[in-house]
Amino acid sequence: MFNARILYILFFLLLNLNVFAGELSSKEGLQNLELELNSIQKKERNNYVLEFAKKHGEDFFKNKKEYIDFLSSLENVILVHSENYPQVTYYLGKELQTNNEFQLAYPYIYKTALYVGDNPTKFGVPCDFFEIMGISYFFFGRYSESESTFQKGLSCGGVSEQTKINIYNTLGLIYKSLNQKERAIEHYQKAMRIAQKTKNDAWYGVLSGNIGNILFQQGELDKAYEYIELDYTSSIKHTQLGSAMNALSFLARIQVIKGNFEKANEFLSIHDSLQEFHHGKNVFLEYYQTKTKLYEATGEYKKAFDSYKLLREYNDSIIKSKDLLTIKNTEFQINFEKKQSEIQLLHETQKTDRIRINSLWILISITIVASGVTIWQITKRRRKEKELMQLKNQQMEEDLNRLESEMSQVLNNLILKNEKINELNEEINSVQSQSEKKEEMKALTDKLQSFTFLTDEDWLEFKRLFEKRHRGFFDYFQENYPSVTNAEIRLAALIKLKLEKLEMSKALGISPESVSKTNLRLRKKLEIKDQKELQSFILSI
Numbered sequence: 001m002f003n004a005r006i007l008y009i010l011f012f013l014l015l016n017l018n019v020f021a022g023e024l025s026s027k028e029g030l031q032n033l034e035l036e037l038n039s040i041q042k043k044e045r046n047n048y049v050l051e052f053a054k055k056h057g058e059d060f061f062k063n064k065k066e067y068i069d070f071l072s073s074l075e076n077v078i079l080v081h082s083e084n085y086p087q088v089t090y091y092l093g094k095e096l097q098t099n100n101e102f103q104l105a106y107p108y109i110y111k112t113a114l115y116v117g118d119n120p121t122k123f124g125v126p127c128d129f130f131e132i133m134g135i136s137y138f139f140f141g142r143y144s145e146s147e148s149t150f151q152k153g154l155s156c157g158g159v160s161e162q163t164k165i166n167i168y169n170t171l172g173l174i175y176k177s178l179n180q181k182e183r184a185i186e187h188y189q190k191a192m193r194i195a196q197k198t199k200n201d202a203w204y205g206v207l208s209g210n211i212g213n214i215l216f217q218q219g220e221l222d223k224a225y226e227y228i229e230l231d232y233t234s235s236i237k238h239t240q241l242g243s244a245m246n247a248l249s250f251l252a253r254i255q256v257i258k259g260n261f262e263k264a265n266e267f268l269s270i271h272d273s274l275q276e277f278h279h280g281k282n283v284f285l286e287y288y289q290t291k292t293k294l295y296e297a298t299g300e301y302k303k304a305f306d307s308y309k310l311l312r313e314y315n316d317s318i319i320k321s322k323d324l325l326t327i328k329n330t331e332f333q334i335n336f337e338k339k340q341s342e343i344q345l346l347h348e349t350q351k352t353d354r355i356r357i358n359s360l361w362i363l364i365s366i367t368i369v370a371s372g373v374t375i376w377q378i379t380k381r382r383r384k385e386k387e388l389m390q391l392k393n394q395q396m397e398e399d400l401n402r403l404e405s406e407m408s409q410v411l412n413n414l415i416l417k418n419e420k421i422n423e424l425n426e427e428i429n430s431v432q433s434q435s436e437k438k439e440e441m442k443a444l445t446d447k448l449q450s451f452t453f454l455t456d457e458d459w460l461e462f463k464r465l466f467e468k469r470h471r472g473f474f475d476y477f478q479e480n481y482p483s484v485t486n487a488e489i490r491l492a493a494l495i496k497l498k499l500e501k502l503e504m505s506k507a508l509g510i511s512p513e514s515v516s517k518t519n520l521r522l523r524k525k526l527e528i529k530d531q532k533e534l535q536s537f538i539l540s541i
Contacts, residue, residue, distance in 0.1 A: 030070060074092055087124050138174065161194050168190045232247035242283050282318065485521075
């Protein structure tokens with residue numbers, strides 16, 4: 001009891017200390033540093049900046065943004081060709097990266113790499129530098145450079161066990177992204193052995209979840225369940241709510257696949273109780289995917305459809321955020337390299353000015369060299385701009401491919417649901433001949449109406465996706481051929497997608513003969529003689 005009181009008092013004092021300490025703005029922090037640097041010798045300047053930054057952490061500033069701005073502004077204070085320069089840039093890059101400021105961290109990490117090369121310890125920088133550099137490459141999607149940098153880190157003597165865990169885990173993430181799942185599991189397991197050896201329970205749980213996720217994708221449900229359950233237990237213990245909620249979704253999904261719907265609902269209920277404390281988009285993606293599967297399995301199709309719509313909303317939002325981040329990161333790297341090139345060009349120009357005094361011959365020679373460098377820089381810049389344009393075009397192409405995939409999925413859903421409607425109609429016809437089965441007749445009719453509603457909704461979704469891919473298609477018919485009916489326009493859309501007659505009949509929920517009749521009416525209204533001419537005409541719209 002006594003010890004508990006002491007701990008409470010200490011906690012209270014520390015809390016108040018942080019409250020009173022956090023008074024600095026980034027500008028005030030920089031002013032305090034520069035004031036103290038006035039009495040420091042030039043050769044000791046970088047040492048003092050490093051010590052000042054280490055002593056004045058986030059708790060000394062008004063908020064996290066002020067602290068981040070302060071760290072970023074130190075670039076103008078440290079001396080490049082002075083003692084401890086790489087140690088300062090390493091610390092600042094690591095601190096910014098720890099706070100998820102990858103773009104602000106990159107210039108510091110890049111300068112450290114230029115200075116230390118493959119031998120950081122020679123300059124007083126720990127081997128953990130390779131971890132920071134590799135994670136930076138990983139963030140920007142440069143997997144090959146990230147992998148090679150991590151291998152250098154693992155080969156560097158003195159790298160910490162914590163760093164090894166992070167390196168092996170990130171290598172696992174790289175291999176998973178490259179669809180090399182066995183290699184990913186191999187590296188996760190290496191990290192798990194170190195985490196177990198060092199009794200790092202938090203990391204052990206994270207790695208268990210990563211392995212469980214891959215095993216789930218491979219259909220090894222029992223093994224996946226064991227690993228994901230470990231992840232959930234560890235996440236709850238260490239209050240990692242996002243990880244815990246993802247684990248719950250996967251555990252529930254496994255129970256749905258196994259037919260244990262009651263157990264699946266238990267996991268989802270726990271997920272519901274945690275949503276008040278965590279609002280990340282990623283946790284809801286798996287959550288709604290699991291709920292959709294559960295409702296489908298239990299025959300609650302209206303709820304399944306509502307859950308599916310929420311799933312699509314979260315999925316679209318996440319994809320859009322990732323795409324935007326990729327574009328921003330690409331533009332940042334291109335602009336950064338462009339800036340480095342401009343700095344390099346400026347240095348060359350200054351060097352030319354100093355040499356100009358010596359002789360006209362040297363002046364002409366250096367001018368030629370400078371011109372060559374300028375041309376090279378312009379060529380490089382244009383190449384980078386071309387690469388950016390290619391990346392944007394590639395992104396547009398990927399968006400179109402994803403759109404076509406979504407449209408195909410909606411179309412397939414239409415075909416499956418229309419087939420289900422035909423089956424239900426046959427059941428209704430069978431029941432109608434037996435007057436004593438009125439209740440069964442009513443149930444089948446209600447079920448048919450439910451499926452028909454879903455089909456109409458899907459046609460609206462199909463039309464929305466189709467308009468994105470083929471803009472103005474439906475407007476073209478309404479403006480130029482107002483006599484064409486909705487059924488005929490739908491048929492024209494399916495011809496645009498190059499579907500066979502049987503596929504069209506399934507998508508439209510009509511017989512192949514009805515498709516032929518609708519096709520004939522469409523040709524007459526368009527004044528087209530044969531089918532090939534009709535197809536060519538529609539494909540040209």
